[in-house]
Amino acid sequence: MGVQDKTVIINGLNECNGDIAQLKIMKLVAKSVIDHGNKILLLWAFFSQPELNTDQEFSSYSRSHFPSKIELSVSESNDGNIMHYFHNKLHPLSSVNTMWPSEDTLNILVAIAAGLWIYAATIIRFIIDQGLPPQQLDCILEFHSQQMQSDTKSSVTAKLDVFYGMIISHIFSKHLPIAQQSLLIHYITSEVTLHMLCNVQGLALEDLKHTLSKLYSVLTLYQRRYSWASCFLDLYTSPSIMNSSWSSCLNREDQGTTGLRITLL
DSSP: OOTTEEEEEOOGGGGGGHHHHHHHHHHHHHHHHHGGGGSOOOOEEEEOOOHHHHHHHHHHTTTTTSSOOOOOOGGGHHHHHHHHHHHHHHHHGOOOOOOSOOHHHHHHHHHHHHHHHHHHHHHHHHTTTTSSSHHHHHHHHHHHHHHHTTOOOOOOHEEEHHHHHHHTTTTTTHHHHHHHHHHHHHHHOOTTHHHHHHHHHHHHHHHHHHHHGGGGTTTTEOOEEEEEEEHHHHHTHHHIIIIIIHHHHHTSBBBOOOOOOOOOO
């Protein structure tokens, strides 16, 4: 390609609002390339987690000359960069006379992330966003110790799903129905604003933020809207997962609230 060509990068295709929106974007780009070819000097680059719908759509153009697919595997070669990321995010939180966390602890966090950047980013948000970094870090180290004792041979993405379950387990039982409803509403439509969600839940904005605060490692609140981490959203809007994982949390005793249940229609 010549220097006059432009590259358009679409990052996080899998985080677009649902399969229909993702497929629409891919079809529009593919049609542009097929219809106009070299008349439009654009190189399109899609970055996405592997999803069945996107894989099938890209495969449908496999006989054409224009698509090229590169699969980036999770690799320990990322460990050095992930260590640097943990160091830069966590060491500024330590006091002047102490080095927190220790290098050994950072090595454990790197081992937990296992080369997966979304896992590393979720770990950082879990530690930082609650305002109690030492306690949150202890939770992660205890979680890792329990996982080591179970000696499971599951993939790192499966272990991330288990980590999501640990995050959910920290929510008070009385807050779980609100958290689940917020998740389902966003799954159905991302057009719901925070104020609309407050009206649905019958809560003031600050009360809603407090209710959802223990999910900030997978939830982002903007001035008007909110969004969930794509992997978390995909996992916990699956009916089978929601019936098992959420219900197991809802049935536990916490703050004197027991027996809460959500029925999925």
